[in-house]
Amino acid sequence: MVNYIVRRSGQMLVTVFVISVIAFIVIQLPPGDFVNSYLATLSGGTIVTQDAIAGLRAQFGLDENLLVQYWKWITNLLVGNMGISFQYQRTVADLLAERLPLTLAITIPTAIFVYLLAIPIGIYSAVRQYSPLDYIFSFVGFIGLAIPNFLFAIIAIYVSSRYFGGNVGGLFSPEYELAPWSIGKALNMVQNMSVAVLIIGLSGTAATIRVMRGMLLDELSQAYVETARAKGLSEWRLIFKYPVRVAVSPVLSTIGFVLPHLISGTEITATVLNLPTTGPLLLNAVRSQDMFLAASIIFVLSILTVIGTFISDLLLVWADPRIKL
Template identity: 45%
Template sequence: MLTYILRRLLYMIPVMFIISILVFLTIQLPPGDPITKMIENQRLQQGRVFSEKDIEMMQARFGYGDPLPVQYTKWIGNIVLRGDFGYSFYKREEAGKVIADLMPLTIAISLGSFIFTWIVALPIGVLSAVRQYSIADYVFTFIGFIGLAIPNFLLALILLVLGLTTFHTSFTGLFSSAEIQQAPWSLAKVWDLLKHAWVPMVVIGTGGTAGLIRIMRANLLDELHKPYVETARAKGLSEMRLLVKYPLRHAMNPFVSGFAYLLPYLVAGEAIVAIVMNLPTEGPTLLNSLLNLDVYLGGGILLLISFMTLISTLLSDILLAWLDPRIRYGN
């Protein structure tokens, strides 16, 4: 098991290398260069004009004018060796700091929606399978398909409107006010976060929940009539213990592997929700950075998300191996 994990960790190094090249090429793709764009912006907005010397200094820092491989080496070298993600021209902050501020909340929201998805989808999926074609099965199937069919951003908008008209509260953001968001972490801040975070968690989780219910139902239905279930029943196990110990355990694999797609799903797919709900997460920031040629911030976010996807894939693989001896033994 340990060698398996070590081997997987080693594999991650070349994968990460390839990803970093791809990310670098991606942020180089848009026409124009970020320094020229920033200088132009500054001149238009604040009338500030940089001297030739300043421009040269900036170009030297980020290696503009150098050939691409040299630029890449500088960029990745700074990240790996010094944790320096470069400068966000748009936010006028170190890119690393912007990312670090957003990452904990992003992870919290993803984990929260994931847990919501599990808590809802698992029991409903099991129920729909065990009581196949019952009224409960049809009702949940119906709700599930509706959940699957409604785009998340629409659900978010509906909730926002409902919140404002019926409950007279705003469901946007993750905190009550900007002051609280800026304040250092405290119990009061966490409580404030929890009060706001459930809405985006539910919104983001709904689509996934519906899908997962269908997966759970189908998997469990496959397992329920396998011979090993009959063997267990012939032993005299009660139906509940039998269900949990045998078919449910066999049907769990897709649930666990879903864990790996958590982060990219959230950041890429749910950016629209985050924009609608004004969430301080990586998704909207990534979009803005790409729109504004804020290459170092965008590149940094892409790189980190790829890295965390690799980590969560590894985690879910370890979990799968722990759960299923057939994977452990390589069958």
């Protein structure tokens, strides 16, 4: 186990380094840079000289080649300096310190919601195949897979505004928006984020239900299940001791992608719901070509991905002893 952890740690470092290089290059691929994006936002009557444009590029370090820009960014990153956001004129570390805790406050409950709801429903649907509840769960699952999250968010906003006179967007009520942190503000956030957790987790729940149901149906038809039944093992003990442990493996293998997906993969939904998370921050950074901010967020997501994948590998070994490290 120790040798495996050491070996995987070295692989993770190499993986994160390669991803950082690719991410930095991809961010630079669109034509122009942050200065071009900034000039495009100026009013039509504003005249900017070429000397002023060159000065802006020198100020932001955009006059240097790509290799030099990457080297400065990655060396500063190793000592905890993520650079300055061109768009916000603040340190990237400060922006992430504001957004990341709120993002995790939504992401972690959403992940728990997905697995606690989807796995039992998937097991029940497989065991009670073609029952009325199985048809209902399958129908709801297909709806959740077919309709994107941001459309559910738009529908939720319309219904709450049209019929209830409220607004499900944002994490805080207006009176708590700028207020310092307190028990009342924390409770207000928990109350307001329930809709966001439901909407963001809906598609993941639907997909996990389908995977769990399909895998368990395959296992229930195996010969070892019939053998265990013939030996007199009780039905539910048989199901949870053998087929479920095998069928849950594909679900556990996706844990490495759930956390970064929930953090960055819901930019449009978070924008529609006006959530102060890293998703809209990354979207704005890419649109304005704010390379240090975008690259730092992608770097953090890369670390989360490789750590999550490592955790899912260990969980797979625990769930299915046939899998060897």
